[in-house]
Amino acid sequence: MRLFLLSLEILAFSAVLVLFLDRFRKLCHFVFVASLVAACSLNFFVSFPFLRGGETSIFRIPWSVPFGEFTIGLDPLSAFFLMTIGCVALASGIYGCGYLQEHHEKKNLGVHYFFYLLLITLLLVVVTARNAVLFLTAWELMTIIGYFLVTFYDEKKSVREAGYLYLIVTHCGTFCLLVMFALMGQAASSMDFDQMALAHYAPGLTGLLFILGLVGFGAKAGFFPIHIWLPHAHPAAPSHVSALFSGFVIKTGIYGLLRLIFIIKDLPAWSGPVVLAIGGVSGVFGVLYALGQHEIKKLLAYHSIENIGIIALGIGIGLLGNASGHESIALIGYAGGLLHVLNHAVFKSLLFLSAGSVIRSTGTGEIDAMGGLLKFLPFTGHLFLIGSLSICGLPLFNGFISEWLVYRALFDGVIHLDKFGIIMAVMAAVSLALIGGLAAICFAKAFSVIFLGQNRSHRQDIYKENPCMMWGPMMFLAAICVWIGLFPKTIVSFAFASAHFLIAAKPVAAQTEFLLQPILSTTKVLYIFLLVLGLLVLCRALLARRYPERRVGTWACGYPSLTTRIQYTASSFAEPVLRLFKWMVCFQVQRSEKSRINLPEELELSSKVVDMPEHFVFRPILAMLRRFSGMLLKLQSGHIPQYLFYMLLGLIALLLWKFPWRA
């Protein structure tokens, strides 16, 4: 506990320090990186004992805020999220130093680093707070500081709008949380989480609390259809901030939901199916919208929604298993969801960081303007490939391990649950299969259009690989992806420790064996696979030595040569899928013809998908709100006589109210 407080102090202190060190560029970077390394490694150190089955530890200081108390606690659930923050914050922070170097002349980086370190501090407080007032304070501050980080490029209008949208949506969420915690505090007559966990809630109240929590935390996490801020905020922010946001900030929503599940033990029976449904819908819509995007960071942002959906599937089946008394299903489901939190944090920040690296080298985020970058940016390209393979859940990488756990929980549900449970679990498993398949299409598209084939732009100069300050942290994340993918034992047992804590069950050695064994057998098969692959590569090398190879141009089906314009683009690659699901994503193809004299008409073809909840639900509602609030503008005209008139009216009203003749 002391070490954890020390890490908080280091972060807060150096945050203030870098604010004043902006002039001394090197020192500022050094303090920033050193404090991140120190705090994050302290965090790893703090969290491991709890994940190995340590006891919960609590730290309290009185606080002058009403009902508030500075209570911080560490337990396996918090520890799992602390570990996740450590990975993401460290890698994105160091990357940020390299990424922002070109802005040093124009912007005050000290302020940016200040906000970054402060955000990390608050994230740490959010996942450890044990008092509702402290939690909400940290949550709100985190939201606001997040706004300052997102709007780094505040000279652009789109960035300011994205930041504003983010503020609106997350504040609506916070409002729900405020109501939820107030109701809980009233029932428990304390704002302390431990007291709340002991309290008894009326059956109707738990349902209401759960819905409030779903909306409040879901707005942060990006559940469909309240995901609308994500696809705007992520592309607007600098890449390392997008990585932190997608990697961890949205996961605080998941953390909140899990904490709520932990506090309210007897949730209504429909909570599991509802979370499963939300998960399936978020996942499928997230990945379909991602397929329609051809701007790299926007594509990745929609994939965050998809992965939040997968996490929700894990939590949903966990709830369902817990409600029906199948402890092992609950454990596997929760562990799968939790592990996917970590995995998604790692591979998504890896992808965002490599996307940032691509954008920095090419100066654009449009996938269809790229191509063949693997030859120019070897580090970025291969790291992006590892990230893509992980996010598709393919074997050898970490995404497979967590998706495997979620699948297993769902199929165990198919085998053991009652009829309704089977139907829910089958639907969830089918949607997970669809999500996995579509994600593979989407990343086959993204990786191959960006990094393979020929370059589509007309630039003559060669793209340059970015400094090691940028690909170094990416290597770190990629190493975690491969490590978890090949040697998952430690991490999976950590996830099970948190899951045990969540359902308040004591781990039993025999049961842990039963839970872990299949995943270890899976990795054994993968080792054999690697061995066979190695042998094949050897065979192939021998064959290549014997029979010479030639290098020529790609076969153009008899035509003289291929131009880069002939290549399949991202739009054409995704078209069959989008056409198939066009009723779900509002896929539109537009043609326009410009007639030219004596020449064939020039044809233009463009396709796009429309985010339906945003354009058909939220934007109309917001427009309506603005119309109504616009009416209020007449009251605030800016003329001083009018305000004086209001004061006079107010005074008269007061006088009338308190006038003696009433008494």
Place this chain on the structure above:
Amino acid sequence: MIPFISVLSRLAACLLFSPFLLGVIGKTKAFFAGRKGPPLLQPYYDILKLIQKGSVYSVTTTWIFRAAPLIFFATTLIASFLIPFGGLKAPVQFWGDALLFTYLFGLGRFFIILAAMDTGSSFEGMGASREAIFSCLSEIVLFLNFAALAVLSKSFSLSQMIGESWWASWTVSGPSLILVGASYFMILLVENSRIPIDDPATHLELTMIHEVMVLDHSGPDLAFILHGAAIKLFVQGSFFVTLLIPFQSHNRIIDATVFLAAMIGLAVIIGIVESVMARLRLNRIPSFITGAFVLALFGLIIAIMRVL
């Protein structure tokens, strides 16, 4: 020692027997067309000839183009270790190996798609895009089939899902198994790019799916892809055959003979389907897969009704 022999004979069956199935399909088609057709061993000759050639690589390609055939081959070979067939127990069996089975194929396919896009040719991009969507759809049906089998067998390990004591199950849950089998057969055609989904022998690149993806592969690389595709047909076919043969004599030789005969029977059936049907239009293929989906769904519903 016994497991060692079992693994060896399994490998031998996969590596040596699988191209024969392609030969049988070819012969059946030739019979229906009234031709003499290529010899039964033609796929072996093709593979041997290709191995003895040098490869031609496009200057656009990267290492992914070279690695993809090997990864594809290795994944299909490893996937064969997970299913029991012909009286041979699966050397590796654990709770949830069905997922690994599916995802190994996914890994191989992902790299073949990347390799196709690596060439920078629009034909190969076209094939890659189509292969991606159709295999994604067929994967869903496969999972639905797994769900039905899991409900029936109360297990999530392929060896128990398809291998054991099906004689008893056939009497109880025959209707459900028939539906699942039919749906799986349709998926088998999709996954292995056979008519009515895809025509491996057509002359027009524009209408192809799988073949157009591997246009630029040559020499040993193409041999690996051809042989890998044959193994894939063998592995997925043996899933089908093991599912449908409700019979185990526990005599190795009888079991193996029955299994191989059934595999050849499957190849003949595929050949007949290819001969009597025309290839579907590309935009009709999703409806075909939806048909398989509906069959699997009914199979699952009946399974749930029977078991609970």
